Amino acid sequence: MNLLFTGPAAIVNDWVSLCDEHRCYVYSRDAKRHLSKNALHVTHLDEVDGADLLFNFHVAATEKRQALLAELIASTKNSVPLLCNSVAVSATEIASWTAKPERIIGIAALPTLLAAEAVEIAYPHGSARRHHEAVAEFLSSIGRRMEVVNDEVGLVYPRLMCMIVNEAVLVLQQGVANEDAIEKSMTLAVNYPQGPLAWGKAVGWKHVYAIVKALHEQLGDDRYRPAPLLRKLALTE
Amino acid sequence: MTHQTVTILGGGAMGRGIAIAALLTGRSVLVYDAFRNSRDRAWAAVEKILGGMVDKGKLSAEQRDRVLGAFRLTGEFHELAGSSFVIEAVPELMDLKRQLFTDLAGICPADTIFASNTSSLSITALSAAIPNPERVAGMHFFNPAHLMKLVEVIPGRFTSLETLEAVLQMAEEMGKTAVEAKDTPGFIVNRIARPFYNEALRMLEENVADHATIDRIVRAHGFRMGPFELMDFIGHDVNYEVTRSLYDAFNGEPRYRPSQIQRSLVEAGLLGRKTGRGFYSYE
Numbered sequence: 403m404n405l406l407f408t409g410p411a412a413i414v415n416d417w418v419s420l421c422d423e424h425r426c427y428v429y430s431r432d433a434k435r436h437l438s439k440n441a442l443h444v445t446h447l448d449e450v451d452g453a454d455l456l457f458n459f460h461v462a463a464t465e466k467r468q469a470l471l472a473e474l475i476a477s478t479k480n481s482v483p484l485l486c487n488s489v490a491v492s493a494t495e496i497a498s499w500t501a502k503p504e505r506i507i508g509i510a511a512l513p514t515l516l517a518a519e520a521v522e523i524a525y526p527h528g529s530a531r532r533h534h535e536a537v538a539e540f541l542s543s544i545g546r547r548m549e550v551v552n553d554e555v556g557l558v559y560p561r562l563m564c565m566i567v568n569e570a571v572l573v574l575q576q577g578v579a580n581e582d583a584i585e586k587s588m589t590l591a592v593n594y595p596q597g598p599l600a601w602g603k604a605v606g607w608k609h610v611y612a613i614v615k616a617l618h619e620q621l622g623d624d625r626y627r628p629a630p631l632l633r634k635l636a637l638t639e
Numbered sequence: 640m641t642h643q644t645v646t647i648l649g650g651g652a653m654g655r656g657i658a659i660a661a662l663l664t665g666r667s668v669l670v671y672d673a674f675r676n677s678r679d680r681a682w683a684a685v686e687k688i689l690g691g692m693v694d695k696g697k698l699s700a701e702q703r704d705r706v707l708g709a710f711r712l713t714g715e716f717h718e719l720a721g722s723s724f725v726i727e728a729v730p731e732l733m734d735l736k737r738q739l740f741t742d743l744a745g746i747c748p749a750d751t752i753f754a755s756n757t758s759s760l761s762i763t764a765l766s767a768a769i770p771n772p773e774r775v776a777g778m779h780f781f782n783p784a785h786l787m788k789l790v791e792v793i794p795g796r797f798t799s800l801e802t803l804e805a806v807l808q809m810a811e812e813m814g815k816t817a818v819e820a821k822d823t824p825g826f827i828v829n830r831i832a833r834p835f836y837n838e839a840l841r842m843l844e845e846n847v848a849d850h851a852t853i854d855r856i857v858r859a860h861g862f863r864m865g866p867f868e869l870m871d872f873i874g875h876d877v878n879y880e881v882t883r884s885l886y887d888a889f890n891g892e893p894r895y896r897p898s899q900i901q902r903s904l905v906e907a908g909l910l911g912r913k914t915g916r917g918f919y920s921y922e
Contacts, residue, residue, distance in 0.1 A: 520859035549856050551848040558848055558856045562866070565834035569894070579827045583818035587827040590789040590816055591781045595861030598831060625893040 409459025570598035575631035611636035650681030656784025754778035762795030772797035824888035839866035840898035871911035
């Protein structure tokens, strides 16, 4: 398959490494961008020889991202689905930006997430789910199981982990325990595969902050207010 | 070795586990439990666990006999007189724990260490009414206490440095990794782990996914159990109570708000594995 990736290098490179059986194009205007060696870097979309699947891994809702999605949709065939990172913006909202909402599928994409054997996707509200088989088949080709969840910011695992990380950061900020104690506690007492602060660092504080903030804004519940220290970690990353 | 004998209050699952951990340091252990049935069960459980260690080659038969020879249970409170290191592992009732420590203070030296295995009560509140409150500290083990490596050590407002060091040293001699936590609700583990349950329940309430899908996704990321399997394993009554106690202790902080779904399971008596049904059926 021909795959076309857009978005932050930290996420795109994970995907390109895993998709080495496919032809991977990475579209970016930045000619100096650091890429995995099995990716073909393109600075114009007409250099892509017919993409079968499109990916956009940007996390936040920016005008630049909206413009990029419009460009991807206008420059590619109508039958090609566009998998968009919906960890901090719902698939429904992303679909509402575009002229072809039926092409949008939400996906959970963050650094390190691809280590799992399952990939979460979410269809926009009211979607006809036309591309279901094609996406499942593609994920299976890279050794990943597709898990479909209903469309909400954070999907399942990123939401769950970001809330644990937010609590761990609050515990750190309040001086309840130091970083070493937090990490040892959660791995030794409840067998977490890694400490929550290590997870936050690996995924990226700015991503964790973006997800918690989005949950706060979208769900309107004070339980999702980001820890003040989390914001600082994101700003100084 | 300091504190040749460790006194443990309560012969339940936690008390037994702590007893084994203390016995394996080469110390004598005296467990106090007012109920004969509890004492009998505790003896049988400790004997069985030590026997299992012999079967697995972790302990020789001679070592087991020596360890069992250093283990004693009593229902006579006066026998605790002269204890130098006490760990309480009685039910999570502030009045009960306070009363036991106050009574012990009357028959033990002023420098006897009083460690509490509480998972949720304030060490400062527990120690405030006890003579010489500087000898009281939190020492929170995890179940099964003889196997789980972590111990949270919690100094209260009155805890002296000597007490803190004695508790840390005891934990280390038991082969544990001791971490220090401030005396705040849920300490480290019960607080940071809360969203694992609460957020999963919230996603279920919002119909983001069903419980089996959420469990499958979480397991795919390296967790041994998903949140719903784990809540079924822990017991919904226990899990709901910890959440409720944190919610109260943090004055209604929305992050700890208990879930209606879990409350309904508790009200229905569907407590998880121990009743045969929770989110999953085990019948």
